[in-house]
Amino acid sequence: MLAAQRRGRILAELSRDGTVRVTDLVELLGVSDMTVRRDLVALHRDGLLEKVHGGALAVAEPSASEPGFAAKSVQHLREKQAIAAAAAELVHTGMAIAVSAGTTTHALTEHIARIPHLTVVTNSVWVADVLHRTGEPTTSVLLTGGLRTPSDALVGPVAVSSLRSLHVDAFFMGVHGMDVRAGFSTPNLLESETNRAMIERSRRLIVCADSTKWGVVGLSSMAGLSEASVLITDSGLSAQASGALADHVGELVVVDPLSDSPADSHADDDAAPEADA
Template sequence: MLAAQRRSMILGALSRDGTVRVTDLVELLGVSDMTVRRDLVSLHREGLLEKVHGGAMAVAEPSSSEPGFAAKSVRRQLEKEAIAAAAAQLVHEGMAIAVSAGTTTHALTRHLARVPNLTVVTNSVWVADELHRTGESTTSVLLTGGLRTPSDALVGPVAVSSLRSLHVDAFFMGVHGMDVRAGFSTPNLLESETNRAMIERSRRLIVCADSTKWGVVGLSSIASLSQAAVLITDSGLSAQASGALSDHVDELVMVDPADVHDEGDADA
């Protein structure tokens, strides 16, 4: 099993149970005690868990906590790639779309780079850069201005103003959290305002969020669950959560990260 797969499964177990034991992870992953401990040390250094004697604990984040892009990019990589691949199936030649900032939407960008005659409106520095470097020559990218957040989103009055005269076919949005009462949320007030402006300018809202976002509530709500035409998440979502989401979103798509072929670190 690849290192990225193991670490994704460790974080998945943490998101479900809050704690994990080395002995349980050895059985779950089918690797040695030393390999599990190396993975826990690596994830601890990245700030993704709290290493304790015999295992690890989940890191609790306050509602106003906003991790940087680099910290978020190493979380749930296989799930994000599977979600991105599914989201890309909804994008066709000649469309005009909006893409929010975030690591899942950045993964989507690598697929968008192969779609010709695409117009992409984004407030993400990373998304704009990826499309500039790898996109088709027929791809047009409109990058909003604005204040730069820790997650490299451009937000605030300048970003909102630049969106007011635009109209797009779909808005692909990443989120910090999703909850029945709070809906889709973010820890950043200005990012929430900017994303709401994108929703207003789009025909369809397509949310891309891995299963660990369920039950997480950020400081500011962006939209209710019912505003999503499509929610794409992964199969790590519990039956209770998938039932609640199915009751609110128009279409719930659940992907299997096991279908992703990772070419990363393969130490065992």
């Protein structure tokens, strides 16, 4: 098991129980005590947990806290891959799409890189890099300019200005948090502004967010839950949270991270047709 996979499992255990013990992780991961301790030190250094004697504790995340791309990339890998695979099924040859920055949308890009004749608008240097290295020659990539955030998003007035004259079929957006009252949010004010500009230029908003994002509220809201045409998440969501989301979003797609296939889907049969952007 790779270090990134081990650390993702550690964070998954921590998010469920709030605490982990070295002895339990040694048994769960099938590695040495020393390997587990090195992983805990690395995660503590990235601010993802608090290392204590014999294990680690979850850390409370302030609304303005913004982990970097590398720190987020080791979290909930299996869930993100399953969400990305489901989202990729909504992308077809000839579409023009926008893709936000984030580790889940980065995974989505790896799934759609071989779809021909795509036009992809993005403010993510990682997304643009994947398409540059592995994308089809017929794919067109429009990378916005702007200031670079800790999560490697390009944001601010330059990014927003570059989006004003564009129109895309769908916007695939990753989020920091989702909540009934706060909607979809991020800790970065400029990233929120840039994502709102992408929403305005898109016919459909497709949100890709793993279940740990539920109940998390970032500093700035980007959109209300009802603005999402589709929300793709994983089966770690509680029944109560799933019901709340199904009541607000156009369609809720829940994937099983063990099978990489949709586990459930709740469509709003009374939803109005999409209007052109």
